[in-house]
Amino acid sequence: MALKTRMKEYRARYQMSQEDLAGLVGVRRETIGNLEKGRYNPSLKLAMDIARVFETTVEELFWFTEE
Template sequence: MKNRLQELRKQMGIRQEELAEALEVSRQTIGSIENGRYNPSIILAFKIARYFKRDIEDIFIYEEEEK
């Protein structure tokens, strides 16, 4: 799954540390999500979407696997 988290965060001038604190996760979690190494839980995805006042689909892009 791809995401636009880093792009949105930078547009708003927010540091990883600030976002992590607001979402009650570690800075490493934010970095891992941004780099595609970790997919957030649905609860964390909703928290991120609410923080940015966006729909989840505006931040996280699901790419179906080819069969």
């Protein structure tokens, strides 16, 4: 199963860079990039922190698909 995310879409809506988001949730910019590319699965806390920044749910931002 592969993790998919709408983080890039939400960042665009909020006119936010990867660096901006990383600073708000306390991780490095590279972590945000890896999340967006599906190379990294976030902890539950990180997923919730990101969802909180975008005023949405974890389920709206992240889901798994079979590949």
